[in-house]
Structures are given as structure tokens and as C-alpha cells.
Amino acid sequence: MQTISINNSQKLQLQPLEMPQRLLLGPGPSNTHTEVLQAMNTPPVGHLDPAFLALMDEIQSLLRYVWQTENSLTIAVSGTGTAAMEATIANSVEPGDVVLVGVAGYFGDRLVDMAGRYGADVRTITKPWGQIFTLQELQTALETHRPAILALVHAETSTGARQPLEGVGDLCREFGCLLLVDTVTSLGGVPIFLDQWGVDLAYSCSQKGLGCPPGASPLTLSQRAMEKLQQRRTKVKNWYLDVSLLSKYWGKERVYHHTAPINLYYALREALRLVAEEGLENCWQRHQNNVEYLWESLESLGLSLHVEREFRLPTLTTVRIPEGVDGKALSRRLLNEYNIEIGGGLGELAGIVWRIGLMGYNSRQESVDKLVEALRALLVGK
């Protein structure tokens, strides 16, 4: 053994873990179904165990179902939603590619930053945060920029706005570009029809509409996107997220690539199973019904909502902070006194709105009632 003596200065003496029980009504993570937690708690097997490979196949099928796609390359990447976002950019962008990003919120900006890092010639169209792009605006931008990729955020988590996608895929085919879409806050909670809409690359997360803990994130590429990948002149500038390597692990070859986060895949499989058991259409309808109940309840408190009704997400609602109210202080009291988490605004909307999520398991009338009761007490008491 070594003769160097051990430095114990960072050796904390800790008690076993105890965490507070929160009702998570922010932009995610949201609370998870107890059956999902129980599945996650199953002792791990190896990442090449036949039983695990069979589970990966189940995840692939059920992800196709919730996304409404037949894309062969439909997998979960071993990281949170941002990793899956980066996977779409890293695999599709080659240096010099024109990438046109629709920016009407924080996650549009993130796509711009990421695409730039992979050498894209990034162009943007912008809207005030909380608004959406019309088909005509997208067509004009495609004519102007002639991009290789158009990137849009279906569900802008920072604003609560839903970008309609009907017709956009046809436009992209007309202009010979790929359509890349952020569905982080829509998958499982908002109607999505990837194939009908002609989406070529999409990513999501596990901890929102699917009601699973974060850490394993859905990714899908259409045949057109796979062709662009196969025709690359340069290696993908990201080893961990290289789909040409990942597809050999998820596909028939079963070539080792990296050790998957086994237990999170257990959880994801179980969360997807529960969505299928409920039925996707019922799951979407539940999110819609509960969010409408939330909107009415918030308006009955005299609060106003940031996004025009037609384009509001069923999963995430932005509420304007009333004049004279300290938004941060109120969130802190909600957390400390009621164990309820809601989110604050980001970027343009910092200090302007709160963000309230009703996602997955948390999309229930009971969640709304608890929150509204607490908000009433805190706002009346101000």
C-alpha cells in the first residue's frame, strides 16, 4: 500500500439521506409515479445483459408510440434533456451548415449557442418571448436563409408557448432542409405527430410529461436525418452522443459504447408503460383538462396569463407576477411553508412571470387545488 498519509479535510461525517417532500409544480422535474420509483429501485443488471437489451427494445417501441413516429433510430441518450438536444445538433450539423433557429425564448437561444459550437453558420428569426411563428413567417425565413436545418421549439419551457408545427415539415421538404424540433416540455403531455408533421430530428426529457426522474432522454432521427449523418465528411464532434456509434448499441449489433444509466432506463420503461396503459390520447386530454382548470383557478385569483390562449401549453403555464408582489419571495415562501415548487421567469421574462408546470403524474386536479389554496393565502396576506 501507499505510504502517503490520507488527507481527511474533505471527509464529511454525514447521516443517511433525508430530503424534503415537495410538490413539484415548476418547469420540471415533476413528481414521479410511485411505480416508476419502485422500478428504478430494482437492483441493476449489466448493460449487455440480454434482459437489459430486451428492455431497451421496449423503450424504443414505446418512445415511437408517444412521439407517433416509425423512426427506426428512436432511443434514449444517457443524460438529461440538454444532452439529447446536443445530440440532435452534434449529429446533424457540419461546419459551415446554415442552421436557422426560431428564437422566442430561452431554449431557442440555447440552440443558437450549441449550433455555433458545432461550426454552424447560425441565422435566427425572433419573436417576443411567449409568441409563436406563423407558417408565412417561416416560409419567408426559409426563402431568405436557405438553411440545411430549421430548428424550432415545439414547447418553449421558458414561456409556456406552443409552436404549431402543421405544414412546417412540408415547407422544409420544399426548401430541402431538415426540421429539428425541441419537444422537451411536450412529449407525453401535448399532442405530437412527428411523422405526420415531417419532423426529422427531435429530442425530449424524461422528467416532464413522462413523469420519470431525469437522466435518460429521448432522441429520434428520421431516415432523411440518418442520410445526412451517413454522408458526413467529418466525424461527429461528440463521442458520447455520436448516433453512428449509439445505433450499434441500440440496434442489432449490440456493440458496447458506454455504460447506460441502467436504473434510469428501468424508470423510463415503467413511465412509458404507464402512458401506454392510460392511452396517449387520454394522457393528452388529462393534461388539457387539468391545465384549463388551473387557468380558471388562477384567473379567479385575479392573476393574468402571459400567453394567448390558443398557443398555451397544457404542460406549462406562465402567470404574470402582479404589480407590487416580489415574485422570488413568494416562490420561496411557497417552497418553505407549503413544500410547493414553482419556477421563476428566465431571460426576458425574469421577474415578469412565474412558471407553473402540470406534467405527467402531477397533472391532477389535486395539484391545482393545493397550489391555488397556497397562492390565495400568500397573495391575500401580502
Add this chain to the structure above:
Amino acid sequence: MQTISINNSQKLQLQPLEMPQRLLLGPGPSNTHTEVLQAMNTPPVGHLDPAFLALMDEIQSLLRYVWQTENSLTIAVSGTGTAAMEATIANSVEPGDVVLVGVAGYFGDRLVDMAGRYGADVRTITKPWGQIFTLQELQTALETHRPAILALVHAETSTGARQPLEGVGDLCREFGCLLLVDTVTSLGGVPIFLDQWGVDLAYSCSQKGLGCPPGASPLTLSQRAMEKLQQRRTKVKNWYLDVSLLSKYWGKERVYHHTAPINLYYALREALRLVAEEGLENCWQRHQNNVEYLWESLESLGLSLHVEREFRLPTLTTVRIPEGVDGKALSRRLLNEYNIEIGGGLGELAGIVWRIGLMGYNSRQESVDKLVEALRALLVGK
């Protein structure tokens, strides 16, 4: 709601998750302590919850302890070990940097591939798989290549060899380069003294010596490595793993970067707490004692070990497959008939060795006894 009808072709009707119970004696993941699984099962809180931020601080301290470093930037990245490996490369390499990699196994090759993707001018020194580099060989290579970074694998998971690191940091300072070290299969199980050895960048995983499920992976950068990062002329070509952004989430600013895999951080905190409770020196000694018992037991079966005794890892042992034995078939029988997983060889050692891990919770005499009993039955029965 949409009028498009739902495609149910991928909607599987599944039963709740049931997985086999395996004794994981491959190259990882290994089995986890029940207290770690229990902690992971705690319902998640938000990634900006004060209770979670406090837990992140605990993880940072305890990672410094197990790595024996005072590096301020010591965190867990939100992916498996390969993501942490990529984080060291992505943050330290700028296009054109000479990166010298010591390749004596699969993970040396992976470093070469990764560094190339980030624009490095990659040079290599090589040894047959299972051997190590002497200080003299490293000095000669540094003189020849004058790299910006020397990358070595402390514990080569594909061969079971331990690369001695005493004196290497001094050499790197003499030649003005950073020392980057893979400690994936050593952290928690093999004596490591990062600061004493002058290591500048290191990465590891959670599912080996720490006995935690995979998915949250240790990363540390010395002050010298942080200075190189701060002096970059270009943005880090990886958004998810950009330490200049990650450090604002893990540091005092607490700026949102991505949603952490909350429950895996619970598990990692608990696994680290258990190592501290046992005491790092006791943990290392336990790994050493149990692996020596394994070596004797294997040799008593007439098996021979691939690596010279002095450089064998206490965490992972490579055993030569005896002539006339179908290595893959035996592994399959071990898994199917005894629920024991061991690993096969990679690359140069494919078909030549089995890989047997005794890591974290699984480094126990009982694991050895179960494996040796099964091996005896299968080898005598051949």
C-alpha cells in the same frame, strides 16, 4: 385537440418491470449497497431546491476526499463515465493542441478518438495490452512530442493493469503540460492521490469502486487546468459538458445549466457517505485483500492471470481463457445458470481473457466464493 388518429402500432402492452437478480462481477456496473438503492428511491426535489444544492456541496467534498484532492472544481457530470471522460477532453483541448496518449488498452484508444474529434494533434505511445509505461518511457515521449496534455489511463478497464503515476506529474510540470488521467476503474478501490501526483484533469464513474448505479460521473480540474480553460481562444465545443458553465451551477452563483439526474445524485451522495464511513484506507485495503483471495482461488483452479502481479488492479482482474474452452459460451452459462456476470475481452484481448471485477459493495469474500464455485463446476464439467 388534433383530428389526426393515433398510430398504435408501437404501443406495447407490458407488465410491470421484472428483472433477473445478478451478481455483477464484470467490468461494471457492480451491485450496489441496499442503502444506496434506498436513497435513490427518495422522491426527487427540484435541481435548484436549497436542499439539493446542499447535497451537491456534500458530493463535492466527498469526491475530493475519495480522490485525495483539494481541487475546487470537483463535481459530478450528468452522464456515465464516458461523458466525464469527454468533459476532460472537451474543456482542455483546443484545435491544434498536441495531445499525447498512452495507449495500452481500449480506453487509451477511446481517448485518441475523442481528442481527435476536438481538433487535437494526437500522438501516441503504445504498449501491448496489459503492460504499463515506465517513467523513463514517458519522459522520452514528452521530449519527443512536447504535448500540451499527456493523457494516461490509471486503471485500464480492458486489461486490468494499473499505470503507476508517481513522478509523472513532476515530469509534466517540467515539460509544461497538463496531466489527464482516467480513474474510472480505480476511484474508491485503488489508492489514488491526485494532488500528490500532480494530476490536472481526472474523471471516473459511479458504478465501480463507489458501488453506485451508473449515471453521475466524477470530474475534477486542478487550478492549472482551470487556467488553460480560462485562456481558451474558442468556446468549449460541447455545451452540456462545458465546465465554464457547469462551474456556475456547482459554484456560488447557482445559475441553471441543465436539469441534473436528481435521484442519481442522491445515490452518489449515499455511496460516497458509505466510503467515508468505512474510511478510504479501509476501503482500499478491503479491495486489495479480496482480490488477492480471488487470484489465489483462480490459480487454484489452474487458471493464469494476464497482468504481472505488481501492476494488477485490485478492482479488475484479467484471467486467460484456458485452451480449448469457449470463453463466450462459458460466460453465457455463468449468467444463465448461476446469475453471475463476468466480462469478455475487448480489442487485442478479445477471446483471450475474461474480465472479473470485484468493486465497491461486490468486493467481498462471498462474491469470490460464489464465482469460483461456479467456475469450478463449469470448467471441470467441460
